[in-house]
Amino acid sequence: MIDCTNFDRVFGSMDAFPYSSRARQEVENHRRTFGGALFIDKVLAALGLAKGSKSYPPKTDEVLRQLHKQITDANSIEDHHKLSVIFYILLDFDEDKADSFAHRAGVPTKYQIFMRGLWNMDHQAYAVALEHLAHPSLQAEFADDIVTTLVRHGSPDEDYTLPLAYFHTVQPVLKSPLAIELLFDAMVRSNVSEALAFSRTRPDAMREQLFQRLVADVLDERRGAETAERACELAALPFDAVEEGWFTSFLTTGAGKKLKVAKDTLMMRQIAVGQVSSAGEKGSWGTVMEGFKVGSGGRA
Incomplete structure (x- = not known):
C-alpha cells in the first residue's frame, strides 16, 4: 500500500512535468469557458479546499508539492476523497501513472470512474466524460453543473444528444432553475x-x-x-x-x-x-x- 503523504512516491520523477505554460493557459481558457470554475474547482470547494483551486494548475514542482500537502494534511477529508483528487491530478501526467496509483493506493473504482469523468469534462471531451459520468455505480453528483455544461458547451449545432442522454440515463433530481430551463430548452428543440x-x-x-x-x-x-x-x-x-x-x-x-x-x-x-x-x-x-x-x- 503506497504512502499517499509521500510526494515522491506518489508522483515519481518530475522530468515530464505536465504543466507547461501552454498547458496552464489551456486549463485557464477552459475555466473561463465554464464561468470561472472547473469541475476540479467544485470538488475542492465541496471538500473545503477552495484555496487549493488557486494552486491548480501548478506552475512549478514546488507549487504542486504544496497542493499535495494541502490535500493530504486536511484532517476533515476522508481518505478516499483525498485519493480521488490525487488521482485526478495524476491524470494530467499520464493515464498509466494514474491507473498505477489507483491500484497501489486502493482508490475505489467508482471514484476513479467519477474523477475520470470530471477530468474529461474539464478538458471538454464531453462524449468520453459521459461514458463515465453515466455509469450505473455513480450517484448524481454535480448533476446540475453537468447538465448546464453539456447543454451550453457540449451541444454543437443544437445537437442535444449528450445532455439528454445524461438526463435519461442518470435521472438526476435537478435543483438549479438554470439547469432545469436549459435541459427543458434542449428537450423542446429535440x-x-x-x-x-x-x-x-x-x-x-x-x-x-x-x-x-x-x-x-x-x-x-x-x-x-x-x-x-x-x-x-x-x-x-x-x-x-x-x-x-x-x-x-x-x-x-x-x-x-x-x-x-x-x-x-x-x-x-x-x-x-x-x-x-x-x-x-x-x-x-x-x-x-x-x-x-x-x-x-x-x-x-
Missing part, C-alpha cells in the same frame, strides 16, 4: 412531446412557466420553415384542460400574443381538436399552414 411530458413533472408554478416557454420557443419565427413544422406538432399535442387554458391565454392575452403566428397557431389548434372543421368556413388546415409559413418568414 422533441416537443418529451418537453411537454417533462413540464408535467414540475411544481405547478414552474410547470406553467415551462409550458409558456415551450410555446414561445416552438413559435419563434426566426427558425423559418422549421417553425411551421414544429407548430403543427405543438398544435396536435394532447393538452389537458389546464394546459389548454394556458395555451389559449398565452396566445390571446399573454406575452405570446405578440408572436406573428399566434392567430394561425390558435386556428391550427382549433382544427386539431375538432372545434373547427378542417374544411369548414374558417379555412382548411392547408390554408392555415400556408398563412402560417408566410407569417413565420417561410415561403408560401
Whole structure:
C-alpha cells in the first residue's frame, strides 16, 4: 500500500512535468469557458479546499508539492476523497501513472470512474466524460453543473444528444432553475412531446412557466420553415384542460400574443381538436399552414 503523504512516491520523477505554460493557459481558457470554475474547482470547494483551486494548475514542482500537502494534511477529508483528487491530478501526467496509483493506493473504482469523468469534462471531451459520468455505480453528483455544461458547451449545432442522454440515463433530481430551463430548452428543440411530458413533472408554478416557454420557443419565427413544422406538432399535442387554458391565454392575452403566428397557431389548434372543421368556413388546415409559413418568414 503506497504512502499517499509521500510526494515522491506518489508522483515519481518530475522530468515530464505536465504543466507547461501552454498547458496552464489551456486549463485557464477552459475555466473561463465554464464561468470561472472547473469541475476540479467544485470538488475542492465541496471538500473545503477552495484555496487549493488557486494552486491548480501548478506552475512549478514546488507549487504542486504544496497542493499535495494541502490535500493530504486536511484532517476533515476522508481518505478516499483525498485519493480521488490525487488521482485526478495524476491524470494530467499520464493515464498509466494514474491507473498505477489507483491500484497501489486502493482508490475505489467508482471514484476513479467519477474523477475520470470530471477530468474529461474539464478538458471538454464531453462524449468520453459521459461514458463515465453515466455509469450505473455513480450517484448524481454535480448533476446540475453537468447538465448546464453539456447543454451550453457540449451541444454543437443544437445537437442535444449528450445532455439528454445524461438526463435519461442518470435521472438526476435537478435543483438549479438554470439547469432545469436549459435541459427543458434542449428537450423542446429535440422533441416537443418529451418537453411537454417533462413540464408535467414540475411544481405547478414552474410547470406553467415551462409550458409558456415551450410555446414561445416552438413559435419563434426566426427558425423559418422549421417553425411551421414544429407548430403543427405543438398544435396536435394532447393538452389537458389546464394546459389548454394556458395555451389559449398565452396566445390571446399573454406575452405570446405578440408572436406573428399566434392567430394561425390558435386556428391550427382549433382544427386539431375538432372545434373547427378542417374544411369548414374558417379555412382548411392547408390554408392555415400556408398563412402560417408566410407569417413565420417561410415561403408560401
